[in-house]
Amino acid sequence: MIITKKANSLLSLxxxxxxxxTKPARExxxxxxxxxxxxxxxxxxxxxRLGTAINNVGLPHKLAYAFPELRCTFSGRSIVPDLAVFYYxxxxxxxxxxxxxxxxxxxxxxxxxxxxxxxxxxxxxxxLFCLKNDTELGWLIDLRDQLVMIFHPNQLPEILSESxxxxxxxxxxxxxLTVKDIFD
Numbered sequence: 001m002i003i004t005k006k007a008n009s010l011l012s013l014x015x016x017x018x019x020x021x022t023k024p025a026r027e028x029x030x031x032x033x034x035x036x037x038x039x040x041x042x043x044x045x046x047x048x049r050l051g052t053a054i055n056n057v058g059l060p061h062k063l064a065y066a067f068p069e070l071r072c073t074f075s076g077r078s079i080v081p082d083l084a085v086f087y088y089x090x091x092x093x094x095x096x097x098x099x100x101x102x103x104x105x106x107x108x109x110x111x112x113x114x115x116x117x118x119x120x121x122x123x124x125x126x127x128l129f130c131l132k133n134d135t136e137l138g139w140l141i142d143l144r145d146q147l148v149m150i151f152h153p154n155q156l157p158e159i160l161s162e163s164x165x166x167x168x169x170x171x172x173x174x175x176x177l178t179v180k181d182i183f184d
Contacts, residue, residue: 013076025069025080029126036080037115042143046113046182047082053177054085054168062088063171064108074106075133079126085109087171106130109137109169116144127151136169146183 010031017028024036039047051066058064070084084107092100110130112123120140127138131153138151148160150167160166160179168175 013073013078017073017078021071025071027080027126028078029129030077034122037117039082039113040115043082043113043115046141046143050111050182051083054083054172057168057172057174058085058088064088064169065091066111067103070103070107072107073102073104075129077129079130081107081110081126081130082113083109083111085111085169087169106133106135108135109139110135111139111141113141113143124149137167139166141182146179148179148182 011028011033012031013028016026016033022035024038027034027036047068051068054064054066058066064085064087066083066085068083069080071078071080072084073079084103086103086105087108090105090108092103092105094100107130110127112127114120114123120142123140127135127140128151131138131151134153136153140149140151141147142149146161148164148166150158150160152167162180163178166175166177166179166182168177
């Protein structure tokens with residue numbers, strides 16, 4: 001993870017947001033810019049399959065939508081979760097009713113897939129920040145150990161594996177995915 005800090009002063013959130021987007025994305029946390037690692041094959045496949053699975057359940061009845069690598073700016077930070085899931089009714093819209101380009105709100109569900117070069121503690125801090133700002137659910141997926149750490153507000157995290165059923169947003173009552181399903 002590359003960390004950039006402006007010499008002798010912290011860059012403002014507004015200053016950060018005025019900079020051009022980069023690939024991989026950068027995140028703004030407490031005045032510090034963090035470069036996300038470039039997603040590799042296994043990471044990208046899981047991200048796409050999981051987003052598709054969520055959207056297959058959430059979109060038909062306009063319950064929820066999963067966005068890969070979407071910038072979410074709220075509470076003085078600007079983050080880019082691997083998957084940001086929103087209740088459909090909370091998705092920002094333009095006056096014409098189209099999905100807005102800027103999401104200045106917290107995700108309802110944050111999903112992070114741990115890359116080998118990422119600090120698990122930094123990713124957990126990001127999930128906890130979201131939960132403190134009204135995010136309902138967080139997942140940290142560990143590809144190496146094939147485990148998923150589940151976060152709910154005001155609860156200890158739990159670690160799920162194998163045939164454990166994964167939780168989803170409350171509106172996605174048709175959700176039937178296990179840990180084993182996402183790694184197969």
